[in-house]
Amino acid sequence: MSEPAIKVENLGKQYILNHLSKERYTNLREVITGRAKSIFSSSPKVPSSKEEFWALEDISFEIESGSRLGIIGRNGAGKSTLLKILSRITEPTKGRVTIEGRVASLLEVGTGFHPELSGRENIYLNGSILGMDKAEIRKKFDEIVAFAEVERFLDTPVKRYSSGMYVRLAFAVAAHLEPEILIVDEVLAVGDAAFQKKCLGKMRDVSGQGRTVIFVSHNMEAVQKLCTTGLLLHKGKMVMLGPIEQVTRKYMEGSDTGTALYDIQEPENKEKEYGFVRRIQVEDEKGNPVPEIPVGANWQIRVLFRLNRYTPSFVAGLGLVSYLDFPIRTSWSQPANTNAGEYEVLFKNDDLMLVSGQYKLVIGLSAEGKTFQYINELVTLSISEISTLTHNERIVNQESGLILNPMNITITPLK
Amino acid sequence: MSSRIIIEHGSKSKSYWKDIWNYRGLLYFLAWRDVLVRYKQTSIGIIWSLLKPLLTIAVMWFFGKLFKVPVPPGVPRILVVCAATLPWQFFSSAFSDASNSLLVNSNLLTKVYFPRLLIPISSVLVCLIDFLISFAILVMLLVAFRFNPGWKICFLPLFLGLAFIMAMGTGLFIAAMNVKFRDFRYIVPFIVQFGLYVSPVGFSSDFIYKHKSISEATKIIYSMNPMVGVIDGFRWCILGNSMSIYIPGFITSVAISVLSLILGVWYFRKTEKSFADVI
Numbered sequence: 001m002s003e004p005a006i007k008v009e010n011l012g013k014q015y016i017l018n019h020l021s022k023e024r025y026t027n028l029r030e031v032i033t034g035r036a037k038s039i040f041s042s043s044p045k046v047p048s049s050k051e052e053f054w055a056l057e058d059i060s061f062e063i064e065s066g067s068r069l070g071i072i073g074r075n076g077a078g079k080s081t082l083l084k085i086l087s088r089i090t091e092p093t094k095g096r097v098t099i100e101g102r103v104a105s106l107l108e109v110g111t112g113f114h115p116e117l118s119g120r121e122n123i124y125l126n127g128s129i130l131g132m133d134k135a136e137i138r139k140k141f142d143e144i145v146a147f148a149e150v151e152r153f154l155d156t157p158v159k160r161y162s163s164g165m166y167v168r169l170a171f172a173v174a175a176h177l178e179p180e181i182l183i184v185d186e187v188l189a190v191g192d193a194a195f196q197k198k199c200l201g202k203m204r205d206v207s208g209q210g211r212t213v214i215f216v217s218h219n220m221e222a223v224q225k226l227c228t229t230g231l232l233l234h235k236g237k238m239v240m241l242g243p244i245e246q247v248t249r250k251y252m253e254g255s256d257t258g259t260a261l262y263d264i265q266e267p268e269n270k271e272k273e274y275g276f277v278r279r280i281q282v283e284d285e286k287g288n289p290v291p292e293i294p295v296g297a298n299w300q301i302r303v304l305f306r307l308n309r310y311t312p313s314f315v316a317g318l319g320l321v322s323y324l325d326f327p328i329r330t331s332w333s334q335p336a337n338t339n340a341g342e343y344e345v346l347f348k349n350d351d352l353m354l355v356s357g358q359y360k361l362v363i364g365l366s367a368e369g370k371t372f373q374y375i376n377e378l379v380t381l382s383i384s385e386i387s388t389l390t391h392n393e394r395i396v397n398q399e400s401g402l403i404l405n406p407m408n409i410t411i412t413p414l415k
Numbered sequence: 416m417s418s419r420i421i422i423e424h425g426s427k428s429k430s431y432w433k434d435i436w437n438y439r440g441l442l443y444f445l446a447w448r449d450v451l452v453r454y455k456q457t458s459i460g461i462i463w464s465l466l467k468p469l470l471t472i473a474v475m476w477f478f479g480k481l482f483k484v485p486v487p488p489g490v491p492r493i494l495v496v497c498a499a500t501l502p503w504q505f506f507s508s509a510f511s512d513a514s515n516s517l518l519v520n521s522n523l524l525t526k527v528y529f530p531r532l533l534i535p536i537s538s539v540l541v542c543l544i545d546f547l548i549s550f551a552i553l554v555m556l557l558v559a560f561r562f563n564p565g566w567k568i569c570f571l572p573l574f575l576g577l578a579f580i581m582a583m584g585t586g587l588f589i590a591a592m593n594v595k596f597r598d599f600r601y602i603v604p605f606i607v608q609f610g611l612y613v614s615p616v617g618f619s620s621d622f623i624y625k626h627k628s629i630s631e632a633t634k635i636i637y638s639m640n641p642m643v644g645v646i647d648g649f650r651w652c653i654l655g656n657s658m659s660i661y662i663p664g665f666i667t668s669v670a671i672s673v674l675s676l677i678l679g680v681w682y683f684r685k686t687e688k689s690f691a692d693v694i
Binding site: 015086087088091092093094097099100101105107108111112114116117121124131133 | 418419420421422423424425440441443444447448451452455456522523524525526527528529688689691692
């Protein structure tokens with residue numbers, strides 16, 4: 001039985017949301033006047049518009065060295081806060097963490113990269129920010145350059161790099177750290193598929209050498225490939241800790257049902273763009289907004305939007321994406337020159353039969369091939385298991401695939 | 416081989432200063448980055464760090480001459496001005512760079528762990544490097560005027576150290592305040608400008624100390640500005656016997672500098688744990 005590499009006990013992190021000021025930093029005047037008020041008012045309490053908010057609460061777990069932990073959860077579940085505490089960037093409000101060994105964290109690709117400096121200079125700078133010393137960087141320099149595939153551009157300022165090169169270089173530096181514990185946040189979202197694969201491979205190698213890896217991602221496929229253990233967070237609380245397959249399944253099933261109506265906040269520069277989406281509705285085939293669609297039933301998506309002015313070649317698009325971030329289908333309206341005004345667009349699904357589960361919807365509005373509004377990671381389509389399927393189709397289940405529509409099958413006896 | 420880290424609310428690391436020592440490599444790289452970046456894409460590059468003080472000295476010299484500001488006999492006016500401008504520029508740039516250093520590097524604060532103290536220290540170091548480069552101006556002037564400062568010049572590092580302590584202390588304090596109260600972004604340039612008026616850059620402290628109608632109390636208040644001690648010290652080291660040091664004033668300067676360093680480090684350590692949450 002090996003010592004746990006990381007032991008987390010009753011960890012909690014509280015933020016105080018100050019509703020007075022919009023900005024996070026305070027105005028000196030507010031403090032002075034606030035103090036002054038509290039001196040002169042009879043009650044010692046300053047009018048409180050502060051709200052306490054626990055970003056993390058009662059988190060306890062242990063991970064053994066050499067294991068690979070995947071932390072998953074929706075936006076706002078507290079994943080990043082947990083990583084920030086583990087990497088000592090911010091302090092917990094409650095509880096305690098015991099870490100055995102050197103920690104390196106990669107919460108962002110290319111932290112500390114300076115656009116004016118060359119690739120070579122940035123390798124040294126970034127390496128030392130991540131905790132390597134000069135000798136270590138010098139030793140690994142060629143390996144890093146080879147991994148990033150930027151040999152020819154070593155002396156070019158990174159501001160002239162393509163975004164792909166930039167990410168490759170940044171990840172390459174981090175991947176060659178040799179900490180006992182490596183903490184990686186959603187950094188693979190950038191970079192092309194081939195490079196992502198390379199990174200995952202590298203991270204697996206790292207833990208093969210007995211190091212511990214903690215990995216956060218929305219990409220379930222990547223988490224499943226890399227991690228052995230999973231930790232599911234929801235609204236700051238621990239939901240589940242266990243083998244990765246079970247945890248990802250639990251996450252994908254989702255605990256809260258979907259919403260039928262999504263009111264979209266007006267963009268700040270709403271006058272500048274061609275237009276903006278006001279509302280998105282998930283409806284059954286009769287047009288009633290419903291939070292969940294029974295499996296096998298038809299559904300439609302209604303998008304209400306406004307065009308501020310005459311919009312040439314206007315196109316509305318709807319993308320359907322699986323929870324593993326796998327695109328299933330994208331549909332676009334015919335390009336049409338459209339006058340200003342309030343509109344609605346209806347996307348009707350009457351052929352595709354999806355298996356029960358959660359799907360993400362992506363909505364885009366564009367003019368002349370340029371997208372001016374893009375909404376993703378917001379609208380969820382929930383297909384419930386309550387079946388409207390006929391007897392024949394009921395034999396299908398989740399294991400049989402994402403799409404339930406059967407092919408045309410005929411069985412004829414041979415003579 | 417492995418080290419154990421315990422993370423708790425309000426835990427004070429026992430190895431705080433050792434940590435900083437262990438991270439000295441990063442300190443070097445942060446300073447190196449700032450030096451490299453400063454003059455990238457400029458055509459005359461490092462010459463700027465000579466040109467800036469040179470222009471200031473020229474202006475100070477010109478107006479000093481125009482208004483016949485008294486200088487000690489036997490000393491070229493430009494040396495009097497130069498001996499004050501160089502330390503003043505070091506202090507003012509170190510103080511304002513250190514004050515803004517945390518904001519400028521906020522992306523590092525929120526994404527990586529390292530001893531936070533390194534950031535303001537590296538800003539001050541970069542200004543120190545600039546100072547050492549601009550020191551060439553003084554050497555050239557001394558040679559040009561065949562002016563021999565004598566043995567007292569050995570004390571110069573002492574006064575430079577005093578300016579360093581002062582810039583560090585006040586810089587740390589304001590840097591930590593700046594994270595929470597952005598007002599200091601506007602206050603700092605004002606302090607620097609105001610400091611120039613109350614420090615003996617354009618005039619000589621002798622003028623104040625030897626003035627009969629100025630009371631003792633006023634003299635002490637005047638000398639509470641640690642830069643008075645620093646600049647008088649510089650002139651004393653460089654210009655030789657024609658300059659004197661007002662001892663009570665000098666002691667006040669040292670005391671206030673040390674006090675500001677203690678206060679600065681204390682406040683910085685007290686607040687640094689919440690930097691990432693507030694900035």
